[in-house]
Amino acid sequence: MSPDLRVRLSQVELVNPIMTAAGCAGTGRELARFVDLARIGAIVTKSVMLEPRAGRPAPRMAETPSGMLSAIGLQGPGVDVFLQRDLPWLLSRGGHTVVSIAGGSASEYAELARRLSEASGVGMIEVNLSCPNPASQGRDFTDEPAEAARVVHAVRSHARSDIPVFAKLAPDVPDLVGLATACVEARADGLSMINAVRGMAIDPVTLRPAVAGGMGGVSGPAIRPIAVGCVHRVHAALPEVPIIGMGGVRTGTDVLEFIAAGASSVAVGTVNFADPSACARILREFEEAVEGRGVARVGELVGAAHRPIGAALGG
Amino acid sequence: MAPGIAERFRSGQFVAVAVGGEHSGMLLRRPFAIHDVKPDYGGTVEFLFAVRGAGTAWLAERRSRDLLDVVGPLGRPFPLPRDPVNCVLVGGGSGCAPLFPLAHSLRRRGCRVDFVLGAASADRVCSAITARRVAETATFTTDDGSFGVRGRVTDPLGQVIEEARSDVVYACGPMAMLRAATAVADQHGIPTQVSVEETMACGTGICMTCVIPIVGEDGITRMVRSCVDGPVFRGEQVRFDDVGTIPFDALGAPGWKAQGDGDRAADREAG
Numbered sequence: 001m002s003p004d005l006r007v008r009l010s011q012v013e014l015v016n017p018i019m020t021a022a023g024c025a026g027t028g029r030e031l032a033r034f035v036d037l038a039r040i041g042a043i044v045t046k047s048v049m050l051e052p053r054a055g056r057p058a059p060r061m062a063e064t065p066s067g068m069l070s071a072i073g074l075q076g077p078g079v080d081v082f083l084q085r086d087l088p089w090l091l092s093r094g095g096h097t098v099v100s101i102a103g104g105s106a107s108e109y110a111e112l113a114r115r116l117s118e119a120s121g122v123g124m125i126e127v128n129l130s131c132p133n134p135a136s137q138g139r140d141f142t143d144e145p146a147e148a149a150r151v152v153h154a155v156r157s158h159a160r161s162d163i164p165v166f167a168k169l170a171p172d173v174p175d176l177v178g179l180a181t182a183c184v185e186a187r188a189d190g191l192s193m194i195n196a197v198r199g200m201a202i203d204p205v206t207l208r209p210a211v212a213g214g215m216g217g218v219s220g221p222a223i224r225p226i227a228v229g230c231v232h233r234v235h236a237a238l239p240e241v242p243i244i245g246m247g248g249v250r251t252g253t254d255v256l257e258f259i260a261a262g263a264s265s266v267a268v269g270t271v272n273f274a275d276p277s278a279c280a281r282i283l284r285e286f287e288e289a290v291e292g293r294g295v296a297r298v299g300e301l302v303g304a305a306h307r308p309i310g311a312a313l314g315g
Numbered sequence: 316m317a318p319g320i321a322e323r324f325r326s327g328q329f330v331a332v333a334v335g336g337e338h339s340g341m342l343l344r345r346p347f348a349i350h351d352v353k354p355d356y357g358g359t360v361e362f363l364f365a366v367r368g369a370g371t372a373w374l375a376e377r378r379s380r381d382l383l384d385v386v387g388p389l390g391r392p393f394p395l396p397r398d399p400v401n402c403v404l405v406g407g408g409s410g411c412a413p414l415f416p417l418a419h420s421l422r423r424r425g426c427r428v429d430f431v432l433g434a435a436s437a438d439r440v441c442s443a444i445t446a447r448r449v450a451e452t453a454t455f456t457t458d459d460g461s462f463g464v465r466g467r468v469t470d471p472l473g474q475v476i477e478e479a480r481s482d483v484v485y486a487c488g489p490m491a492m493l494r495a496a497t498a499v500a501d502q503h504g505i506p507t508q509v510s511v512e513e514t515m516a517c518g519t520g521i522c523m524t525c526v527i528p529i530v531g532e533d534g535i536t537r538m539v540r541s542c543v544d545g546p547v548f549r550g551e552q553v554r555f556d557d558v559g560t561i562p563f564d565a566l567g568a569p570g571w572k573a574q575g576d577g578d579r580a581a582d583r584e585a586g
Contacts, residue, residue, distance in 0.1 A: 026521035030543065033519075046523075052567035054538045057560045061516050061524035066340040068516060072523045075538060075567070212559070220342050273517035274333065274342050276386065 003290050004297040007041065007265050009242045010164035010189035012124055014041035014096055014265055017298060018255065018283045021246045021269030022047055022100035022126060022168070023072070027086045028093065034276040037095035040283060041265055045086070047102035047128045050111060052078040062201040062210035067220025067248065068270060069201045071213035074102055074131070079112060083119050091121040098124040100168070101155070102131045110154035117160035126166045126244075127155050127188075130195045130217075142170040142195070145182035153186040164189035166244060171223075171230045172198050177237045190242035191234060192267070194227045219270040224248030228261045235262020235303055250278075252285025259298065260305040320387045321358030324349055326395075326417035327510055327547045330362060330387030331518035334370035343516050345370050346542070348487070349388065350412035360385070363412045363441065389518045390546050393417050393485060393508055399425030400482035403475055404450070405496045407433045407468050407488030411441045413510055414487055418449045427451050429479045433468025433492075437461035451479065469495040476503045483508065486550070490558055497550030507550030513541040528554040528562050536565040 005016035019042040025031045028043050037043055055075030062069045076082075082099075090097045099122050101112040109127060116122045129142040129151060141148045148167065156165050167183035169176065171194040180191055196217025201210040209215075227247025235243060245263025248270070249255060255266045271278045290298055320330060331344035347362035366372050377383065393413070396402070402421050404414040411432055418428045430446040430453040440462050446453040454471050455463025464471060469492060475481070476499070484507040486496040493509040500507040515525035520543035529539040529552050536554060538561065539545070554562060561568045 023523075024521060026519075030520035052571075054561045054565045054567040054569075054571070055523065055526070058524070058526060058558070059514060060526070061514065061522070063341065063343050063516075067342060070516070070522070070524060075523050075526065078567070270342065273519075273522045274344060276517070276519045276521075 002287070003293070003295055005287065005290070007298055009124065009166075009244065009264055011162065012096075012164055015039075016041045016283060016286075017259065017263075017265035018279055018286065019098065019244065019265055019267040020044050020272065020279060021267035022128060024267075024269040024272045028090045028095070031272065031276060031279070032093060035280045037090070037093045040095065040279050042096040042098050042123065043090060044098040044126060044267060045082070045090075045100050046076055047074055047100040048079050048082045048112065049074060049076055049102050050079055050108055052076070052081070057212040059211055060213075062216075064199075064201055064218060064220075065222060067218055067222035068273075069199055069211060069216040069218050070196070071211045071216035073213065079115050083115065087119060087121055096123045097121055098126050098166075100126045100128050102128040103151075104131065104134055106150045106154040109151045110158040113155040113158040113165075117158065117163060122163055124164045124166060125155060125159055126168050126192050127152055128168050128195070130168070130170045140170065142173055142179065145175070145179045148179060149182040149186035152183045152188045156187040156189075166190040166192045168192040168195055169230075170195045170198070171226050171247075176230055177234060180234045180238060180241070184238060184241055190244065190264075191238075192244040192246065193234065194223070194230050194247045197223050197226060219248070221248040221250050221271075224250075224254065224257075228257055231258055231263050232261040232305060236306060239303065239306075249282065252282050252287070252289045255282060255286045256289050256301070259301050260303070262303045262306065264299070264302050316356050316358060317360045317385055317387075318358035320349075320360050320385065321352040321354070324352045324360070324388045324416075325392035326420050327393035327413050328388035328390050329413075329518070329546065330360060330385050331389060332362075332374065333384035334373050336373075341370050341373075344386065344518060345374070346389075346515055346518050348410075348413040348510065348546075349416065351416055360387070363409045365409050386518065390542060391544065393510070393547050395420055395424060396426060396483065399427075401427040401429070401479050403429045403431060403472070403479060403481040403484050405431045405468055405472060405484060405486040405488075405492075406441065407492045408435065408439055409441060410488040410512055412487070414485065415442060415445055415449070417485060418446075422449060427479065429475055429481065430454065431456070431468055431472055431475055433457070433488075434462070435459070467495070468492060469499055472496060472499045473503065476500070476505065481505060484550075486510070488512070490555060493550065493553070494555035497553070497555070500550065508547055509550045509553060510546045511541050511548065511553070512546070515542050518542045528557045528560070528565055530554060536562055538565060538567075
């Protein structure tokens with residue numbers, strides 16, 4: 001008997017736990033040439049902002065061992081174009097849409113939540129907190145739990161009550177569990193982790209930073225152990241809070257690893273750049289990996305790594 | 316052999332090739348312009364490359380019958396003229412690869428084709444024999460003068476345009492060369508189609524790393540992906556002087572003002 005792949009994230013049910021990670025599925029159209037978007041659990045959009053944004057200058061990317069460093073700078077058309085052009089298209093494809101939002105102040109995030117709540121078809125909001133906070137010398141919201149909580153609270157207050165709000169956390173903060181707790185206390189319905197790890201690559205010839213912004217975000221399989229560790233720690237501290245796990249997922253077994261660490265669903269990011277049909281392949285591999293486990297539902301495996309030896313495999 | 320790609324290919328498109336094998340730490344595909352497709356053996360695809368790093372070094376070690384993981388054909392092809400006009404094709408180094416299938420397509424439409432090909436030295440000149448065979452004339456330049464004329468590939472371009480009474484320039488190669496070719500064509504009052512070589516992570520339009528400033532039909536500059544909106548652009552659309560920057564007047568640039576409300580998007584940076 002094939003196991004039930006459906007998973008629950010707060011009040012939302014997904015057909016399976018495979019999602020795309022924010023910024024790794026384009027508008028959906030680009031990936032739709034390779035993957036049937038209705039078959040995967042959810043599409044997470046690139047972070048949407050209030051206004052159009054040109055992003056950072058090139059070069060924006062450098063390959064690093066088992067991953068990449070990138071600094072895109074949130075290039076995007078703004079919420080008006082998103083609502084008019086991209087969201088209706090995603091809706092027409094029948095997939096579940098999670099909208100990632102980014103801003104420079106709690107009121108900008110709140111305004112985005114309000115605009116998205118007026119539209120139909122927004123299945124969930126993911127709050128990208130890895131954005132500089134001009135009111136705090138440009139430190140990211142994620143670096144200060146109180147500031148992150150302020151943003152999450154503003155989004156939760158302005159988002160329609162049937163739309164779950166997930167806070168996306170960065171891994172490289174002094175107190176991850178403290179940050180997660182602050183977001184949950186600000187009424188986040190769940191947590192997404194992790195965002196890219198801040199890093200730098202230096203061109204060996206010019207001895208200058210390899211991406212124009214200097215610092216960038218490291219993603220890809222190189223960061224997977226960091227991500228799994230973050231999910232494990234936060235799930236141990238907040239076992240009732242649903243987590244979307246992400247960071248370097250490349251195969252169906254990697255998905256299972258995140259689920260065992262405590263994630264209820266898992267997003268596929270950078271590997272989409274290397275293999276545009278990755279989501280379909282990973283779903284297939286994941287299904288096979290779960291079949292051999294003798295469980296009726298994928299949900300039984302969530303947090304398996306936290307259970308005593310012998311109890312880890314569910315059923 | 317890649318029958319699906321060979322069948323669908325149009326000149327100017329590229330393939331994205333995985334390097335290093337299945338468990339490689341080199342995650343990203345390498346983009347290569349398609350040099351030729353042949354119906355033999357069920358459809359083969361050819362691309363040219365120079366060894367520049369670990370990825371291309373791995374590729375150079377492959378032997379015939381080895382399997383390669385290839386995605387393609389990607390990108391927008393060269394637009395072809397409806398009428399049999401005179402076309403001059405300009406390219407530098409291994410970047411000139413896409414000009415050869417283009418030359419064949421143009422010839423099939425009855426166009427006159429003239430080649431101007433440049434390289435660092437004689438051993439780097441790309442497909443000189445093919446160029447001579449396909450084209451009405453083929454002019455070569457090398458940086459060291461070891462083959463053809465000494466100098467840059469755009470030096471003899473003006474003369475070729477005049478002698479061949481060219482109607483359009485097609486150019487492939489580094490950005491500085493594309494800019495010079497566009498300027499020469501502009502002096503002669505003819506349009507240019509350029510194929511840009513930007514570094515890219517995905518080639519399919521999702522990663523947003525390969526953007527360049529492009530002026531749209533509406534006069535607004537946008538940061539546009541060279542993989543799906545290019546790699547072929549009209550020369551006059553490309554803001555060559557501003558490649559590698561975000562021009563201040565580009566849509567959504569820092570300080571860019573939305574109509575009626577400008578302050579929100581202004582003066583912010585993000586990672």
